[in-house]
């Protein structure tokens with residue numbers, strides 16, 4: 001098949017590379033010439049394990065082409081995917097301006113062949129029908145197209161595996177021809193097919209992210225009780241997670257969820273529900289607990305650190321990504337800077353992005369041990385694998401005071417005590 005993606009971020013580029021690798025001819029439309037040039041030379045612009053290799057392989061096979069031209073790509077395509085950002089507005093609503101302007105461009109350029117226009121961006125219920133109206137307003141007479149919602153569930157850090165091996169492919173459409181086209185495109189991929197209405201598909205994506213965020217906030221809520229009452233949240237989560245109805249996954253307390261999806265999608269669902277007159281207090285509580293989780297580690301640091309020199313390990317919102325959008329690290333560093341802490345940070349992939357926010361206000365290092373040099377405390381904010389087996393004796397030697405605030409519970413408290421650290425983790 002011939003397909004076009006508009007947008008080459010974590011979703012657009014990954015999915016485009018996967019469909020190219022499955023033998024399709026894939027065009028990717030972007031709007032920044034400099035970025036398109038770098039993509040065409042094999043630089044994915046973002047860090048995602050395995051992505052650079054897959055991109056280079058498919059560029060060499062001439063199955064993927066980057067361009068800023070709708071007119072050279074849309075008319076040839078069986079499917080056009082919209083994969084641009086939908087960031088939150090000040091009031092929490094999803095900003096649909098890019099999605100809708102892209103829809104107009106697609107509409108103007110639809111050709112003589114039947115085309116499915118499918119939205120992979122996460123958009124509130126009702127948006128796909130707005131996309132259809134935008135297209136109808138500008139398309140040539142007689143153009144044959146259908147819209148279909150095809151929400152994306154990949155996770156940054158494991159995006160290629162998630163796309164090659166999805167749990168499910170959700171297709172929201174009321175046109176059998178569009179459903180059949182998308183089923184054909186996804187045929188080589190495993191996973192269940194969930195064929196639903198357009199509205200259900202749109203809601204599925206927000207409802208899925210919101211329940212995952214809820215699990216994290218629930219684990220944090222229980223961790224607050226454990227800290228005050230003397231329980232161990234790891235034991236509690238193990239005890240409840242073994243119940244098949246609950247499951248252990250995502251019951252992870254820490255410094256809260258972040259990233260480009262959970263915070264904005266929870267906000268957008270609250271906004272949608274509230275506009276419809278639904279009491280959304282369950283999800284506003286989820287947000288409040290998430291904020292409290294970030295606040296708690298700041299309070300612990302202020303209460304228990306005597307000096308002002310702090311090392312930070314981990315800036316990305318989770319391991320295996322360079323993404324720092326809504327990362328707890330940004331919030332926590334801002335708070336610590338306000339309290340006049342001097343910060344030296346290490347992250348294997350995300351320093352470049354964090355530097356765009358903090359510039360020279362903090363020091364960045366490429367060596368985890370350098371971040372701990374003469375430090376009064378070490379703060380761990382992302383559970384990168386390399387921290388799990390690190391030489392803690394060397395860390396202790398390098399620090400001024402052997403004090404660790406572990407926001408991701410990666411070490412065993414008893415072992416840390418034996419090693420001579422003062423060790424604060426979450427809910428233990």
Ligand SMILES: NC(=O)c1ccc[n+]([C@@H]2O[C@H](COP(=O)([O-])OP(=O)(O)OC[C@H]3O[C@@H](n4cnc5c(N)ncnc54)[C@H](O)[C@@H]3O)[C@@H](O)[C@H]2O)c1
Nearest residue numbers: 007008009010011012030031083084085086121122152156
């Ligand atoms: N990142 C994730 O893990 C993830 C997972 C599932 C769904 N989503 C959803 O997918 C959508 C995209 O997310 P993302 O993380 O890939 O975003 P991103 O910010 O990484 O990428 C957005 C892309 O859109 C491009 N773009 C912006 N304006 C454009 C325009 N006018 N014309 C053409 N391209 C334009 C940008 O250059 C960029 O390549 C969002 O709605 C998001 O919620 C994201």
